[in-house]
Amino acid sequence: MTNPQTFIDHMIPTVLGTVRVRITGSGAPILCWPSLLMTGDMWIAQAECLAERHTVIMVDPPGHGRSQPLTAMFGFDDCAQCIVDILDALHIDVTHVLGNSWGGMIGGTFAALHPDRIGRAVLMNCTGSAAGLGQRIEYGALLRLAGLIGGFRGPLVRSAVKAFLGPTTFRTRPDVVDYVRASVRSVDLSSVSFAIRSVVPARVDQLELLATISAPVLVVAGIEDATFAVPETRAMANAIPGSTFQVLDGVAHLAALENPPLINALVADFLTG
Template identity: 55%
Template sequence: MKRTHTHVSTRLGLVHAVITGSGDPIVMWPSLLMDAALWDAQVDYFARNHLTIAVDPPGHGRSSRLEQRFTFEECAGCVVDILDQLEIRRTHFIGNSWGAMIGGTLAATFPERVETAVLMNGTASSAPTVQQMQYRMLLMVIRILGGIRPPLTKSVVRAFLGPTTVSTRPQVVRKVVDIARGNDPVSIINAVHSVVIDRPDQRDLFASITCPTLIVGGREDRTFPLPELQAMADAIPGSELVVIDGAAHLTAAEVPDEVNRLVETFLANRAATSN
């Protein structure tokens, strides 16, 4: 199926998006250090019946360089900018990690633009002190090395992928490492500060979310372990939580068939309920 590449002018610079298919729209926003390619399997699956819009988030992939830090509200505004340029009134939203946080912000602050939200491997909490310290050290090494270079790639794999994927899905490991290494160091430094070190606690904000919301996590996720995922689910009224075995922080790439079935069932059930 033909994929169309476009750049959208947003409040955080030019954002690259891959647009495929037609029908009820789905916007997909990936994790920090990842780009739209995280969603390749979801685009292939859902573009048969949906208009899929897979985003390279600000400073990642083919989007323009991030010259400064940002807020989650600005990221949610980027999604609105994309929807406005594409003349889309409402959309389903699927986000992973950073994308999950932004999906929650979007659903809470622009409820009229969101049909449903699938928030994967995310959090609604601020970063604990230990995590902040770890990522400050990571940024020091990125500055010294000039980007994600060995031995940092091992740290990326450990943060994003669990033992099951590392031992049985070498193609996923290669893909994650290749995408991470392709990132611009200035953009990564600004993004890591904004998404991790300066991350706000959004639990009170998420309490105002009214759209149907599915929370998905990998049981082997080291970055946002299950208690953190549960806290996000508890903050969102009526949300549904599903934990997937044998997957970690990038479930969409690790177990794509399972994720596709899960999301398809969720969307079908919501459509049946609304009718």
């Protein structure tokens, strides 16, 4: 098992600005891309589990954490190219991908657009569909409110905690609730607003693209996920040929944070085939 002192940080130029990655372990690479409003550190528990067999690459996604702030919106193909840029800088030909929410969507995009660079993919708490009208209205109003009141994060924090966590975590995992609140409070609002707009209201339907994936894929849904309900995530899995779909009890939108032992075992089993 590893610990935070064994991580090596890299600042890597990409199509979406300079991105910070943290690397630990050795063996077949696995690149980990988190949800909106989270940094690569949400994968610490997975890194500690997987590092004995894998080189774990935890990404602070564009505009988040120590990565360069965003100044414009982007497309999912840009995010897939960002992964390619990271791999090229690290001299890695092929990687597994572990993604949550935004990371799960981008993992699917990457697998479809760059089939020669993907091993296996675990896509959690995500969707292949465009944002619905209600979600577009909700996030648009939230961003306008945050801007009007001088960058105050209160509405964003409350909305994110409600969207990301379910009743089991609120009842039994106060440390996870505190972690999510602290993570959202720490964001650069002007930067992440570009990411939120790109990933939520401007998100395009990817189901047709996902149908071209040839890599082994595991799609995971949380039974308590209020952001992407099980039927929406199942539709993503159904679009990916030969994919495996699993619904997890007791977790919501951030399964890797909410129940690390469960996710660690699930990912390790899938990566070993």
